[in-house]
Amino acid sequence: MTPMPEHLRRAARTRTQEAENQARTALAELVKAGKLISFTAVARQAGVSTDFLYRSPELRKQIERHRAKGGSASALPAEPSGDSSTSAAVRALSARLTRQQQAHREEVARLRKALEIAQGENLELRRSLARYEVD
Template sequence: MTLLPKHLRQATRARTQEAEKRARTALAELAKAGKPISFTAVARQAGVSTDFLYRSPELRTQIERHRAKAGPVPAGPADPPGDSSTSAAVRALSARLTRQQEAHREEVAKLRQALAIAQGENLDLRRRLARYEAD
């Protein structure tokens, strides 16, 4: 496994630290405003993915602590239209996958039909050949 060059590691580290800083700021702003705190709310406010928040032990602990203080989060709209969160990307990819699966099913059905026709023709030719060889 090759390591990244030093400048790329530094850039990655800086980008991660900046995202963590935005997440902490978003968490503080949500708490100060008295808004419900959830991984999704913090991710939207900070412009990071929920996966990033879940993978960061410190941020995850802080968000869970705030959620526990506030009690259960009221159910709101699942994802408003035009949302650019991770779940919107997941929905888009799921829809694409569903379309591809349907296209593959249709292709497989056509191939099975062609195979059945070819096997029928093969069987017919074998029978005809057997009749000629019997003579």
């Protein structure tokens, strides 16, 4: 596997940094407004996924700390449904990817068979042409 070019790595780091900044700003706004803190609330406010928040150790700690301060925020029913909808989306995308992979495998097999036939015909035509050529 070839390594990712530096300009793409920089762009990915920049995107991640911007998303982290958006999440921090959203968390601060929710805290300032006195709203209950949850991963789902922060994700919605910041425009990022809950998965992104869970995978970012620093953001995760901050959200969990604020959520624990709020007490009832940790018992929000919205968070499990946010996770299940994320999981449902992942499952749907995985199923779609599996179907596409199977379709591609079938197409590759069909094309390989067609190529074998074409190569066989090509070989047969070259042999018959060689019989008629004069040296």
